[in-house]
Amino acid sequence: MSPPDCIRVLSPVGEVRRRVLTAPALPPDLRGKTIGFLDNTKPNFDKLVAEMAGLLRERFGVKAVVHRRKANASTPAAPEILAELAKACDLVLAGSAD
């Protein structure tokens, strides 16, 4: 029973049923690791990747950098790109540079 002069209403907010995945912890040391970049095609992301790849190699001892580009900025990456990055990389960075 509601108190007098009160109204009972329902929350419109949806609830999550899917199993929540927890991302593994980041590696404490990048030496000898392979780093992936998922390029969303926005202008200059390729330049950012080139710059960061150099820094990662020089300063952090990264072994290799894998740079893959989506078809366009607003659609999901193709499954084969995700599979390749998951197989080849210890860590993948995704981002926007616009």
Place this chain on the structure above:
Amino acid sequence: MTLRSQVLELPDSPEAVFQAFCEREWCDGLPIIPPTPERVEAMLASVAGDAEESLGPLPPLWREATLEKLAVNSVMAGCLPEFFPVVLAAVEAMLDPAFNLYGVQATTHPVAPLLILNGPYARTIGMQSGAGCFGPGFRANATIGRALRLILMNVGGGWPGGHDMATHGSPAKYSYAIAENESASPWASHHVELGYAANQSVVTVFGGEAPHNVNDHVSTRAAGILHTASDTAATLGSNVKWYLSQSQLLIVLGPEHAATIAADGFSKDDVKVFVFEHARLPLGTLKLGGMWGIQEWPDWMLAVTDDRALLPSVASPEEILVVVAGGAGKHSAVVPNCTFSRAVHRPLTRLRA
């Protein structure tokens, strides 16, 4: 009927309920109908299916589109129970992967899902297809479109500036729903063109910009009107043409323009071919800005070097949708899509007999 949503007890005044929902970021800034359990149950009673049934997780936060949550938001929007089957069909359509709802919800582009209702149910519920159909004044149009927006915000989690990253948003994000003016169309209506029977009722969702006006007060032939429409469709700032594989154009012809075009012997396919051939920009213009350099084009277009070459806005005439809607007057509208979402249609299947 067992409802599972969190219950709030609020002071029983319109102002207090509205304030509480605004504070929680549960509404679009306009007053709502309080979603009491009784009202939600009445909404659910209009469709086949259990309250707990989910149509799927809605992006970007992947929260479940249960019939109960869809009903709560439809009550808030002001829907009558008989509008609810249309809302469900539209959510089913938006969850089709071809619609790419994640992209539509999260983009900086001002896209909103335009709902087009075809068939007899539009007339049953009074969905406006005539004068002012994109505008205010019609409860079915206003509240069905608003219900979709509240669902996208409250269930999907697309809050402006948060997970909905639209730079400006759009008035179309408040509500964007029309019916086709089938009785004023000289051609088969959109759902018949898709292969449905005329007596079926079908929802189409189209991830589009707000309508762009096509004012042609002088043309007495099809070509004049369709040149005006084509010119409206081919603009440097529109996404259409840059991501060509998913570019689509919706041409909403006013009945007077449609009659003039049909009187010239044009079929609907002729309209599509004409616009396909004329909604073009020269390569030299495309190089001036827009998305030049990051476009997704087929190899043949990337190979073009003549700055005078006219390049298409969509990949084929089939990527142009044509419907007739509106009232008297010499106006039509072009609705460019966002180019990362394709139009999807679903029949109304949950009408309770």
